[in-house]
Amino acid sequence: MANIQFRLQSSTKEKKPISVRFKVGRKTDVTANTGFSINEKDWTETNLPKKNNDVNKLLHKSLLKLQSFLEDRYNEALTDSTVIDKFWLSNQINECFERVEKKDTGILANHIQFIIDNANTRKVSGRNQIGISKSRVKGYETFKKIIEDYQKTAIKKQIHFLDINKTFVDKFTNWLINTRNYSKNYSGKQLDNLKTVCLDAEKLEIKTNPYIKQIEGFAESNEERFIVTLSFDELEQIRTCNKITNDAHLNARKWILIGCEIGQRASDLLNITKEDIRYKGGRMYLDVIQRKTKKSVTIGIINPYVVDIMKNEFPYKVSTQKLNEHIKKVCEIAEINEKVEGKKLNPEAKKNKPETMRKIQNFYPKWELITTHSFRRSFASNYYKKIPTAVLIQITGHSKESLFLNYINQREDKDANADLFMQFYERLNKDKEPGMTVIRNAQ
Known part of the structure; x- marks a missing residue:
């Protein structure tokens, strides 16, 4: 049991500071x-203070309140394996009397807001640039809401960087997956965000828990992931469907056909214009600077109907959200009905209930699972093993082959490079005259 005592500190001033000593056995x-x-x-x-005036009566009451508060929090700390130190004690005092200032740099949520507020001047890690993307800022805003939700509903207090130990991370992970029912990928991403923010605070010499370097995100295994793509046959089915008459759906069909042929993210796809197209030797080239990686990519467009669309019927821009709605309808009209296993967002999530923000795994008609992200995956899957992987990687923007293969749920084919070499060798020597023949010595 904790022994809690109040003491007067020595001071030259008339009023002396009151300290609290928190003692448990010999170790604490x-x-x-x-x-x-x-x-x-x-x-x-x-x-304790005398009750000889109203001020001292209130002070007497406040100290007894603190004593009771510390006893309760100590019992909680025992179940959490929390380290009882001076920081813990000071933090409990501030929590008891709600003295934590909103501008306190040691608070996790405040530092997330600091990153958001300074987004346009922040240096991008690994690049000689400043200013983080709008999508990344949005990610930080979402992460802050999750942290505030966790503080409000689960732990009833603000999170300080020094609080973030193994026990905290384990409990936060459990809350993300089992209470909020977030997917493994989404939950793992929030742990990545947590580590990123903590390391950023450490760089600014804000005191953090040493455990932050051990925080690790996670993702679904390949067996748990569902890759939904449109095959060449299905794309032809969509292209030739004469039941698609609505203007928004006709526009969406164009984006589907272009997207599955150029292999870019939706954010890049929907920002291309006719000015990004150039011609050389009668062939069409599309120049793109990928927003996420800042890589400059050139894609050769040779598919006749995609060339025609981009040259004569270029689609108008639409938001990703709207396009996702339209392409599902296009695929439904085109009868892309094969039942495939996948995950769909719980319909209740639209009612802004955090506990319902999860995807339900089941078998659905494929059109229900098609999104703009299917375009890039369709390109990569359709052309895999038909075009050298190194070429595909340069177009999709993956940094290495292993990431590309994981992206399309393919295992490394160790024979692929050998087969490719032999194919090119055969082509190189196809039209050559027979050269010198080696004849073994007859015995």
Whole structure:
């Protein structure tokens, strides 16, 4: 059981600071300033203020409140394996009297907001650039809402960087997956965000828990992932469907056909214009600077109907959200009905209920699962093993082959490079005259 005592600190001032000593056995003995002070003549032998005026009565009541608060929080700390130190004690005092300032740099949520507020001047890691993307800022805003939700509904207190130990991370992970029912990928991403923010705070010399370097995100295994793509045959089915008559759906069909042929993210696809197209030797080239990686990519467009669309019927721009709605309808009209296994967002999520923000795994008609992200995956899957992987990687923007293969749920084919070499060798030597023939010595 904890032994809690209040003491007067030595001081030359008339009013002396009141500290609290928190002692448990021989191992735990910490002291912190309560923030209160009192004239020594108003202090009793029982180490509490006299009740000789209204101010001291209130102070007496406040110290007893703190004593009860510390006892309760200590019991919680025992179940959490929390380290009881001076920081813990000071933090409990501030929590008890709600003294935590909104501008306190040691608070996790405040530092997330600091990153958001300074987004346009922040240096991008690994690049000689400043200013983080709008999508990344939105990611930080979402992460802050999740942290505030966790503080409000789960732990009933603000999170300080020094609080973020293994126990905290384990409980936060459990809350993300089992209470909020977020997917493994989404939950793992929030842990990545947590580590990123903590490391950023550390760079600014804000005190953090040493455990932050051990925080690791996670993702679904290949067996748990569902890759939904449109095959060449299905794309032809969409292209030739004469039941698509609505203007928005006709526009969406164009984006489907272009997207599945150029292999770019939706954010890049929907920002291309006719000015990005150029011609050389009668062939069409599309130049794109990928927003996420800042890579400059050139794609050769040779598919006749895609060339025609981009040259004569270029689609008008639409938001990703709207396009996702339209392409589902286009695929439904084109009868892309094959039942495939996948995950769909719980319909209740549209009612802004955080606990329902999860995807339900089941078998659905394929059109229900098609999104703009299917375009890039369709390109990569359709052309895999038909075009050298190194060429595909340069177009999709993946940094290495292993990431590309994981993206389309393919295992490394160790024979692929050997087969490719032999194919090119055969082509190189196809039209050559027979050269010198080696004849073995007859015995």
